Amino acid sequence: MRYFIEFAYDGKAYHGWQRQPDARSVQQTMEEAMSTLWRADIRLVGAGRTDAGVHARQLFAHFDMEQPLEKDEAVRRLNAFLPEDISVEAIYKVVPNAHARFDALERTYEYVVVQKKDPFMHDWAHLIHLPLDLEAMNHACAELLKHTDFECFSKSNTDVKTYVCHLKEAHWSREGARLVFRITADRFLRNMVRAIVGTLLDVGLGKSDVENVNSIIKSRDRGEAGVSVPAKGLYLTKILYPESLFQPHG
Structure with a gap:
């Protein structure tokens, strides 16, 4: 099943959204939290990249899960897991081929x-x-x-x-x-x-x-x-x- 996750972050402490080999990114921080919480290998595909220090009041990414999520509970637990400078606003179930980047209007x-x-x-x-x-x-x-x-x-x-x-x-x-x-x-x-x-x-x-x-x-x-x-x-x-x-x- 494919889901969209809607989130926001203060970019001050991060080297942008996208994973970096030698610097902390928002993507890495979220993937690690989600993988640990749901005991699955979660990979996020973001709607776009933001550079180091840039903030996001609204960003989306998509990910796949074999087991269905109870979305409200997932948001609550994930927010408790994530650092204070990243917040999850909502999780949405989407059609199987939905793409966070390419489907953005x-x-x-x-x-x-x-x-x-x-x-x-x-x-x-x-x-x-x-x-x-x-x-x-x-x-x-x-x-x-x-x-x-x-x-x-x-x-x-x-x-x-x-x-x-x-x-x-x-x-x-x-x-x-x-x-x-x-x-x-x-x-x-x-x-x-x-x-x-x-x-x-x-x-x-x-x-x-x-x-x-x-x-x-x-x-x-x-x-x-x-x-x-x-x-x-x-x-x-x-x-x-x-x-x-x-x-x-x-």
Whole structure:
């Protein structure tokens, strides 16, 4: 039987989602806890990878079990087993061929910026003291939505077949003391969101302009785009799937 597991984590202590040969990952931590708890060899296939230090408010993975799970009890016991910086939200029974990565319709990320020192946000937001032109940054966001090839924002030497991503949303908003960038697409390239944010912040700081953003994208050259902002401000916040994947009462 195939299940989806929905979970969240604070990425500060982890070298990203994906298993690493010599560093602690969220995937390894969860697989070890699940395998121990259910006395089975559990292997998780995640909806995507997050880099070291990136957080997830919502992420999904799929796994297979021979024996049926009592899902509410499984969530309760697994949360008791896992460290405090990982929480399981739910477990769903899905159709046998459901795939956490390939069946995802869209993903949403948020990036958080603060503009004054806040000890409670030090590990979860990027601090920029200088004034930012939010209107100019949102004009640049509107230009992003006109493009589909985002090679200029991709990590160098990435083994991907295409740099095409279909953006649905890209927007900055002021939420109390925070500035939040929200972006939704069918897929993202490695390091893409952090490179986009760095480029947009250059616009907000007056180091670049909206037209330059178009030139950067058309160049397809990572060296033309802004620097990647720190991972600590980045959150994977939502993944959308077809309802048909989830079995009734699953």
